[in-house]
Amino acid sequence: MAARIIQKILYQEVADRLRGMIQSGELQAGEWVDEAALTAVLGISRTPLREALKVLVAEGLLRLEPRRGCFVNELSTRDLENIFPLMALLEGRCAYEAASKVTQEDLRRLEVLHRDLRHFAELGSIDDYYAANARIHVAIQELADNRWLSDLIDNLRQVLSLSRHRSLSFPGRIRESCAEHLAIFAALKAHDSEGADAITRKHLMRQLDALRALARQDERAAIPDPWVPDSAISGERS
Known part of the structure; x- marks a missing residue:
């Protein structure tokens, strides 16, 4: 149980960090989200990163394209x-x-x-x-x-x-x-x-x-x- 709580806290922190990167322009509108690069920069594994990406997709900040990955959304x-x-x-x-x-x-x-x-x-x-x-x-x-x-x-x-x-x-x-x-x-x-x-x-x-x-x-x-x-x-x- 404790391990699951810690994991949840981690992906929420990662989601906060990604929001900040989008809002600051570090991740640009339309840009492909390089998961390998982000895990290296943030010092985390793929699991909390992917959980965080799901959160941002649900919020509308990212979009998921089949077989291509996640992209920063663009507002039309x-x-x-x-x-x-x-x-x-x-x-x-x-x-x-x-x-x-x-x-x-x-x-x-x-x-x-x-x-x-x-x-x-x-x-x-x-x-x-x-x-x-x-x-x-x-x-x-x-x-x-x-x-x-x-x-x-x-x-x-x-x-x-x-x-x-x-x-x-x-x-x-x-x-x-x-x-x-x-x-x-x-x-x-x-x-x-x-x-x-x-x-x-x-x-x-x-x-x-x-x-x-x-x-x-x-x-x-x-x-x-x-x-x-x-x-x-x-x-x-x-």
Whole structure:
């Protein structure tokens, strides 16, 4: 019995490590998961690794392809269109409940988090801003103190981590995102549940808007210029 408990703890730790590798970009979207390399890097056997992979497949972070192995999942445009409206509803409800429960001590802690957010927005540091932004979302979720709501959000947030902070690379998005967060904070300070809900929903949907715009840019970039002759593309001379 004790051996089985230890084994379970190990594969959960491995799953946590793999989540971190995906969220940090160490394992890229679409990348094949090299089990032999991971067992060497993590210093573990194949058994806990494969148990951990099953957990991440169930969470939607990985996909299993017959006879090919596991791959880091890629979120399609359709996936994002389906997930973000749900996330907006759930996080909006979190903000709604948090606004009615927040205390002065809670607001002081949030003030520090928002000070960091403004600082990183001014620097234009996407990685630091993304981390500060995530801390605020989690803090509001904890203030809502609704475990059913929290479980749903955690599951979707893990899947959305596949797109990481791509929306923040859209020009002006960091500044807009920061302004939205400050507006949510103002609603929390005013104990305005309806306002916190509405602004949070808008905040999530604006992230989707930025991802849509980036997708359109990618599509345009993938279309070859019809006016560029083949010889110019290949470097050949006439």
